[in-house]
Amino acid sequence: xxxxxxxxxxxxxxxxxPEKNRLYQYRSNARTFIKHYANLEDLNxxxxxxxEQKEKLELKMIANDSTMLGNDRIKxxxxxx
Numbered sequence: 781x782x783x784x785x786x787x788x789x790x791x792x793x794x795x796x797x798p799e800k801n802r803l804y805q806y807r808s809n810a811r812t813f814i815k816h817y818a819n820l821e822d823l824n825x826x827x828x829x830x831x832e833q834k835e836k837l838e839l840k841m842i843a844n845d846s847t848m849l850g851n852d853r854i855k856x857x858x859x860x861x
Contacts, residue, residue: 794801814826 814823818826
């Protein structure tokens with residue numbers, strides 16, 4: 781049983797952190813759909829979509845890492861000048 785204080789705290793947190801709460805709901809809805817409603821075609825489409833998104837994010841991380849390395853090299857050059 782959840783106490784009244786815990787319910788108030790949960791509502792306050794949700795109100796103060798709407799973006800985190802929204803992401804939690806999206807994640808929860810996706811899991812519910814996959815576990816209870818998705819058919820084989822839905823799952824195959826979701827897997828393909830997830831793989832494509834993962835590749836995009838990995839490329840973005842690589843680009844960010846290389847940019848950061850470039851900035852570090854420039855800083856190092858100025859420090860040694």
